Amino acid sequence: MSNITQPGGDEAEFAKPLYTPIKRRSFFMYAGATAGATALLLTGCDDDDDNVTTNNGTVSLGSGDVGVLNYAYALEQLEAAFYAQVIATPYSGITTDERAALTAISKHEAIHRDFFKAALTAAAPGQIIPGLNPDFSKVNFTDRNSVLTTARTFEDLGVAAYNGAGSLIKTNDYLLIAGKIVSVEARHAAYIRDLLTPGSFSGSDVVNAQGLDQALTVAQVLTAAQPFIKETLNGDNVGK
Amino acid sequence: MNLFKIISELEKVDPEIMDRLTHRRSALTALGDLSKKMALAAAPIAIGSAFNKAMGQNTLTTVAGVLNYALLLERLEYSFYDQALKAATLTVPLTGAARTAIETIRGHELAHVTLLTSALGTAADPQPANGFNFGNAFATYANFLTFAQAFEDIGVRAYKGQAVTIKTAGNPNNVLQTALQIHSVEARHAAHIRYMRRGATAGNQTAIMPWIMNADANGAPAPVYGAGNPVATFPAESNVAQGGITNLTTALGATYDAADVSAAFDEGLDSTTVTNIAKSVVTF
Numbered sequence: 001m002s003n004i005t006q007p008g009g010d011e012a013e014f015a016k017p018l019y020t021p022i023k024r025r026s027f028f029m030y031a032g033a034t035a036g037a038t039a040l041l042l043t044g045c046d047d048d049d050d051n052v053t054t055n056n057g058t059v060s061l062g063s064g065d066v067g068v069l070n071y072a073y074a075l076e077q078l079e080a081a082f083y084a085q086v087i088a089t090p091y092s093g094i095t096t097d098e099r100a101a102l103t104a105i106s107k108h109e110a111i112h113r114d115f116f117k118a119a120l121t122a123a124a125p126g127q128i129i130p131g132l133n134p135d136f137s138k139v140n141f142t143d144r145n146s147v148l149t150t151a152r153t154f155e156d157l158g159v160a161a162y163n164g165a166g167s168l169i170k171t172n173d174y175l176l177i178a179g180k181i182v183s184v185e186a187r188h189a190a191y192i193r194d195l196l197t198p199g200s201f202s203g204s205d206v207v208n209a210q211g212l213d214q215a216l217t218v219a220q221v222l223t224a225a226q227p228f229i230k231e232t233l234n235g236d237n238v239g240k
Numbered sequence: 241m242n243l244f245k246i247i248s249e250l251e252k253v254d255p256e257i258m259d260r261l262t263h264r265r266s267a268l269t270a271l272g273d274l275s276k277k278m279a280l281a282a283a284p285i286a287i288g289s290a291f292n293k294a295m296g297q298n299t300l301t302t303v304a305g306v307l308n309y310a311l312l313l314e315r316l317e318y319s320f321y322d323q324a325l326k327a328a329t330l331t332v333p334l335t336g337a338a339r340t341a342i343e344t345i346r347g348h349e350l351a352h353v354t355l356l357t358s359a360l361g362t363a364a365d366p367q368p369a370n371g372f373n374f375g376n377a378f379a380t381y382a383n384f385l386t387f388a389q390a391f392e393d394i395g396v397r398a399y400k401g402q403a404v405t406i407k408t409a410g411n412p413n414n415v416l417q418t419a420l421q422i423h424s425v426e427a428r429h430a431a432h433i434r435y436m437r438r439g440a441t442a443g444n445q446t447a448i449m450p451w452i453m454n455a456d457a458n459g460a461p462a463p464v465y466g467a468g469n470p471v472a473t474f475p476a477e478s479n480v481a482q483g484g485i486t487n488l489t490t491a492l493g494a495t496y497d498a499a500d501v502s503a504a505f506d507e508g509l510d511s512t513t514v515t516n517i518a519k520s521v522v523t524f
Contacts, residue, residue: 104449107500114492115504119483163420167411172404176473177483179400180505182420184451186427187506191450194435199337201432202344202425211351212421213428 058232059129065171066124067238071218072178073116074132075161078228079154080109081134086151091144098195102151105188112181133230148196155189156206156214157224158182163215168239186213298401298510303409306402307356308365309511310419313398314352316522317391319372321346324384333381338436342388345429352422359415373523385437390460390521392430393452394514397464399423401474401508427506434458452506453499454478461521468513478502 061070083106090099120128140146162182169175190201197203206214216224218235226233300306321342324330334342357364377387399419406416431450437458438448448458455465455478468474475481480501485491488501518524 101449104451104500104503107496108451108504110494111488111492111496111501111504114494115482115485115488118485118492122484159424163417163424166403166420167407167414167416169407172407173483175403175407176400176508177505179403179420179423180482180507182424183396183400183427183506184504186424187431187451190428190431191435194432199341199344201341201435202348202428207348207425207428209351210355211348211425212355212418213424215417215421 057230058234059132061129061233061235061238062124062127063237063240065169065174065239066120066127067235067240068165068169068174068178069116069120069123070127070129071165071221071235071238072162072181073113073120074129074229074233075158075221075225076109076113076116077132078134078225079158080106080113082136082139082150082154082228083109085136085139085141086147089141091147092142093144101191105151105191108184108188132233135228135230138227145196148192151192152189152196153224155185155192157216157221158185159189159206160214160216161218161221163213164217164221165239168218298405298512300402300405300511301409303406303412303415304360304363306405306409306419307360307415308363309402309515310399310422311353311356311360311365312368313395313514313518314349314356315367316372316518316524317395318346318349318353320374320377320387320391321349323372323374324378324388327378327384329378330381330384334384341432341436345432348425348429352425355418355422359418368524371524375521375523377521385433386459387521388433389430389437389458390464392426392433393460394464394509394517395426396423396430396506397468397474397509398511398514399426400506401468401510401514403508449503451503452477453503455502461517463513463517463520468507468509470510474509474513475507477507479505479507 059074061067061074083102087099087103087106090102094102117128136150139150159182162178162185166175166178166182169178189206193200193203202213218238222233222235300309324334325339325342325346327334374387376383378384399422402419403416403423406419434445434448434450437445445458448456452465455462455476457465465477467476478498480488480498482488482505489496489498
């Protein structure tokens with residue numbers, strides 16, 4: 001079991017269907033056309049400090065909208081790897097209903113992950129972060145409470161991350177797409193919370209007295225996510 | 241139903257409807273063509289869609305406009321849950337954990353009303369004079385939950401549909417983030433209502449999930465899950481194309497079911513479509 005690393009190690013093969021660029025010419029400027037390739041850069045991105053570096057195990061998420069996409073891609077990688085493991089080694093006592101729902105969630109997260117990989121490959125192929133190596137050593141995958149508590153952490157964190165990142169996004173279509181995904185993460189969060197404690201779908205630990213869900217900064221989210229990722233993520237320039 | 245009633249209804253939604261109509265040649269052309277082809281009984285639906293085409297999508301352009309639209313939807317939702325909790329027909333089924341959950345949701349909707357009213361200040365629209373009439377929504381527990389699902393799911397779509405409007409309007413005071421924080425709470429509500437419906441006695445929807453697969457309405461009005469305007473921006477919930485990638489079921493290097501792809505992305509909806517759907521099931 002348990003390949004919890006990312007599939008799609010062969011980047012060229014993986015990216016093959018994705019060569020059709022996003023058809024939103026206004027998002028891009030042509031940085032130059034050479035004989036074989038047209039390089040595309042997202043507008044608003046500096047071209048001198050966005051290269052992903054993996055020196056010393058540190059991964060820079062980059063800046064501007066590419067940074068936001070990499071940020072989302074990193075979180076979705078984490079979620080997808082987690083649920084893949086949950087499905088591969090179900091906790092003891094898992095019900096048929098739970099297995100079906102968690103399988104669906106694992107598909108949603110894999111789709112999100114693959115979508116961001118495709119979007120980044122199309123928009124900024126030189127700036128996409130690599131597949132990350134998750135660290136789930138503190139999760140007991142045989143134990144329902146350990147699995148669902150971790151799932152709740154990831155889902156609530158995902159909601160707060162997208163809520164906080166929305167106003168960093170410069171491109172309208174990316175904002176709409178982030179909105180399309182965050183509500184699905186919220187649906188997941190509600191379901192997982194109800195599994196753990198019935199009726200806690202929007203508990204006061206995540207929804208405040210004004211009826212508002214959490215919104216966290218990139219730094220806050222990365223601090224919470226970092227213990228589950230072997231590489232060190234640097235999100236200092238996300239959205240900038 | 242008659243045309244004058246429909247125009248009258250639309251005028252309540254959009255006071256400038258007649259101006260738009262008389263100044264939009266395409267709308268009149270569409271109406272002319274349709275009137276020759278369509279049976280009278282079917283005309284209202286056809287006319288409705290012609291109006292949508294002519295009026296465009298989000299008629300809202302200001303932050304105050306968006307917030308008043310949100311305020312109307314939140315007032316509707318609050319009133320819906322408040323009436324449900326007080327309905328004699330629901331006293332027996334709506335007990336225990338179910339009642340607690342609905343009270344929690346009602347509390348959030350009231351908090352949203354309070355927040356939006358406060359943010360709008362003197363620009364806040366007044367309450368609908370005659371309140372909200374939900375018809376037979378409270379006749380049975382199953383009816384109630386079906387309506388609740390529709391209101392929550394369309395609420396999610398409505399907020400999502402205004403994100404770009406707020407951004408384009410300059411996002412003063414980071415209203416966008418606040419709207420997103422409300423948006424995800426509505427999604428939590430939607431997931432829980434759907435979870436409640438899984439019980440056979442609560443709507444006989446044993447296959448329903450907390451998320452929206454394809455454009456399955458599960459007994460709710462189908463337009464809640466249908467396409468908005470323009471369809472390229474606000475497709476139906478069954479949409480499997482995202483970010484310029486035409487079909488995520490096959491384009492991602494792995495094969496995914498359409499049900500999973502569509503469920504992985506909730507779709508937005510324009511204000512005109514949302515308001516028209518609300519008007520079709522609620523009198524206000």
